[in-house]
Amino acid sequence: MRVVRAICERELWGYLRTPMGYGVMLTVLLIDGILFNVWAIGDGHRRSAEALEVFFFVASGPTVVASVLLAMHLIADERQRGTLIILETAPLSGWQIVGGKFLAALTILGIIHLLSITMPALIYAYGRVSIMHIVMGYLGLTLLGAATLAIALCASAFAQTSLIAAITGGALVVVLVCLHGVAQLASPPMDSVLSYLSLIHEHYRPFMRGVLSIRAMAFYISLTLLALLVAARRMEWRT
Amino acid sequence: MKHGHWIFPLVLTGLLTWLLGGRIFNEAPWSDGLVDVGGVILLVAALASTWRATLLRGPVQGFAAAVSGLLWVCGSAWIASELLYRSPETWSPAVLVALQWIWPALLMIGLIPFCIGEVLLQRLLRHTEPDVGMSLRALASAMAITMGIITFGGINRVADLWDHQWDLSGQGSSLPSESTMTLVHALDTPVVFHGFFPPSHALLRPLQSYFEALQQASSRAKWRVLDSALEPSEARTLDVHHNGVIAVTYGKRTERISLSLNPEDMRQVLRELDARVQTAVLSVSRPTRVLYVTAGHGERTWAPNPEGQESGLVLLRRIAERSGMETKQLTLLDGASSTIPSDATIVAIIGATAAPLPAEILALQRFRAQGGSIILALEQEGWHGEELLEPMGLTLQPGFIANDRYQVTLPGGGGSPYVWGSSRTALHPSTRAIGRSDGRLAMIAGNAAPFAMRDDATLAPIVYPMPGSVVDNVVYEGGWIFAGDTPSRTMVLGDADLLGNMWMRNPGNEAFAHDAFAWLSHDDQPSGSADISDDVAMISRTGTRRRWFYGTTFGLPFAACFLGLFYVRQTRGFG
Numbered sequence: 086m087r088v089v090r091a092i093c094e095r096e097l098w099g100y101l102r103t104p105m106g107y108g109v110m111l112t113v114l115l116i117d118g119i120l121f122n123v124w125a126i127g128d129g130h131r132r133s134a135e136a137l138e139v140f141f142f143v144a145s146g147p148t149v150v151a152s153v154l155l156a157m158h159l160i161a162d163e164r165q166r167g168t169l170i171i172l173e174t175a176p177l178s179g180w181q182i183v184g185g186k187f188l189a190a191l192t193i194l195g196i197i198h199l200l201s202i203t204m205p206a207l208i209y210a211y212g213r214v215s216i217m218h219i220v221m222g223y224l225g226l227t228l229l230g231a232a233t234l235a236i237a238l239c240a241s242a243f244a245q246t247s248l249i250a251a252i253t254g255g256a257l258v259v260v261l262v263c264l265h266g267v268a269q270l271a272s273p274p275m276d277s278v279l280s281y282l283s284l285i286h287e288h289y290r291p292f293m294r295g296v297l298s299i300r301a302m303a304f305y306i307s308l309t310l311l312a313l314l315v316a317a318r319r320m321e322w323r324t
Numbered sequence: 325m326k327h328g329h330w331i332f333p334l335v336l337t338g339l340l341t342w343l344l345g346g347r348i349f350n351e352a353p354w355s356d357g358l359v360d361v362g363g364v365i366l367l368v369a370a371l372a373s374t375w376r377a378t379l380l381r382g383p384v385q386g387f388a389a390a391v392s393g394l395l396w397v398c399g400s401a402w403i404a405s406e407l408l409y410r411s412p413e414t415w416s417p418a419v420l421v422a423l424q425w426i427w428p429a430l431l432m433i434g435l436i437p438f439c440i441g442e443v444l445l446q447r448l449l450r451h452t453e454p455d456v457g458m459s460l461r462a463l464a465s466a467m468a469i470t471m472g473i474i475t476f477g478g479i480n481r482v483a484d485l486w487d488h489q490w491d492l493s494g495q496g497s498s499l500p501s502e503s504t505m506t507l508v509h510a511l512d513t514p515v516v517f518h519g520f521f522p523p524s525h526a527l528l529r530p531l532q533s534y535f536e537a538l539q540q541a542s543s544r545a546k547w548r549v550l551d552s553a554l555e556p557s558e559a560r561t562l563d564v565h566h567n568g569v570i571a572v573t574y575g576k577r578t579e580r581i582s583l584s585l586n587p588e589d590m591r592q593v594l595r596e597l598d599a600r601v602q603t604a605v606l607s608v609s610r611p612t613r614v615l616y617v618t619a620g621h622g623e624r625t626w627a628p629n630p631e632g633q634e635s636g637l638v639l640l641r642r643i644a645e646r647s648g649m650e651t652k653q654l655t656l657l658d659g660a661s662s663t664i665p666s667d668a669t670i671v672a673i674i675g676a677t678a679a680p681l682p683a684e685i686l687a688l689q690r691f692r693a694q695g696g697s698i699i700l701a702l703e704q705e706g707w708h709g710e711e712l713l714e715p716m717g718l719t720l721q722p723g724f725i726a727n728d729r730y731q732v733t734l735p736g737g738g739g740s741p742y743v744w745g746s747s748r749t750a751l752h753p754s755t756r757a758i759g760r761s762d763g764r765l766a767m768i769a770g771n772a773a774p775f776a777m778r779d780d781a782t783l784a785p786i787v788y789p790m791p792g793s794v795v796d797n798v799v800y801e802g803g804w805i806f807a808g809d810t811p812s813r814t815m816v817l818g819d820a821d822l823l824g825n826m827w828m829r830n831p832g833n834e835a836f837a838h839d840a841f842a843w844l845s846h847d848d849q850p851s852g853s854a855d856i857s858d859d860v861a862m863i864s865r866t867g868t869r870r871r872w873f874y875g876t877t878f879g880l881p882f883a884a885c886f887l888g889l890f891y892v893r894q895t896r897g898f899g
Contacts, residue, residue, distance in 0.1 A: 200881055303479055310476075
């Protein structure tokens, strides 16, 4: 665990000591703020629960994009710069490397979510929503972000450069997001399988409405672990 | 091709092509055929892999033997599970489900490492000093990923089967509106709400709070929770066949409200609950409505005309009865010449060829003055209804409405400007069927005469064809008007055929008749709207909104990032 923490801290400082981390943070919060004011609050006639639901819906987009951007350089960039060899030759398991990097990116995502809390706080102050609705929304956002991060990290583990990692990770995420639409064209039983694998539509909606769903949580956690497993095995394969 | 390297992928591709081709082109089912084909693929792959291992020498042979051994294990497990599945009656459903899940798992465990092993073998064979250790590690990785995918599938399958949801939003409560409470309080006898729901369903709690509030407001309301599975006889008595239904019983009359049991629809269900409860209570508590159709003046009757069914009113009667009305005939013998029966809600005079007697006109005028509703469907060649229309300020005009733009194509091709359709109507709360169609249903009319309205007419047209659909410039010449001078309501038609069987077969005309009965019996939409957890709209003043915008979009994010940058610069500096 100490090793994972050390890698996590190293990565975290890597984000915070370069403009890249702040750039991603500011961009996401800026887009979140605009979407919140324009879409979620709109003309002000939306009821508070609905406004909160819409906020969590619009916040999912920037979160997914930020996850891909944060994860793209985690391994591929080190490979490109030739520093990955240090980790590969160190007595570290694939899980430790991948786990540390993943936790660092997840922490940055958590900071972004923490800074965006002013928006639901306004709805809470001026409307009639419960704290648990906000908590559930952020839980969903974090689980979605973690799954996207893990997928993008997996792409980064296979890619030779950051750009290829971003393109591959982004493509994978887009495919998973669009699976719900594809499911409409497929015939049974493939339609239900494809619909189930859809990243946002099928599993994120309950969280937006303040509903805690076992099925949705199991999907996001298992998808995150699967993607991390593939990334970790890929690292071990190389060493 | 010395070692037959490509035999295995070819065999595999051939089998998969055959399987998928059968599925795609012959639309064969995935189930049984897939099980057999999957087993065959595994065994063929195992045989081929073993043969392949015998062709190799040195450390590479050991690697190939490991792959083939794995395939043999998977193939054997496949056959064993399929043999077990041959006699499903001996196994519990849980075992059968587990067996169904074993097959795709075995297929993956066998084939993914097989394919990856084959790629690695190709690499090993190209090197003079092959690193078998690295290949074995790669094979182990492939195995681990396969197991990960299987675990992912298993976890999600179990979570899908045992899904539980908890609504923590705090929005799951609803309260009855003032109008519903007043309505229930005004009833003579108790109204019982039987809620058929599974005992621990998430919807029960908010429903409980809604009906308890109703019970507190009026001792007339009673709330009971039942489970249709546990109390089938009671469910049968109330004509309820599944859970998710509220049966509203008042005396001997029962109305049912079906609700979605999906927790995600809960908020929508609660939002509509009060209006639906109010509609159901109104429906069970109102007195029976009766439609009288006059006879004896050459009018259309329920019976089909001797010359054919087209002008009969059989379909109209069916629609009236479906709208919860009792239908009766009113002749001179019933005393229509002196008075209209006291139970009459609507009196319809449809296509009279001779004018009613003065005493009958007087009776009809008295009926109107007391709030009764009248349908007056006139014919150009018959009675023009002057005695009744004159006090309303209406006159039937000579000639027919013709419209070149909105004419209807008749069966057999061609069309006539005198047969036109109207899909746009001025809406009223009682025009639910027309309103719900959202302009898709067109009411068709033919050979209808126009009306003229005097400037000093006291009645107000309420529902009429809108400009731009039937007639572009004259609103009231649409051939039909719903008009009212409180408290009576009258529907006037410029053609009696509009209510005949021929036009009533058109869904638009059917919806029109349905709405006409609703409007004439004052069955307007209830005003109830649920008060859901007293949620409020996010209205705020412009100044506040501006502060929100700058604060959330720029203020805090920029401040936090600058503080972060400042802290890092002070403590460690930028790397």
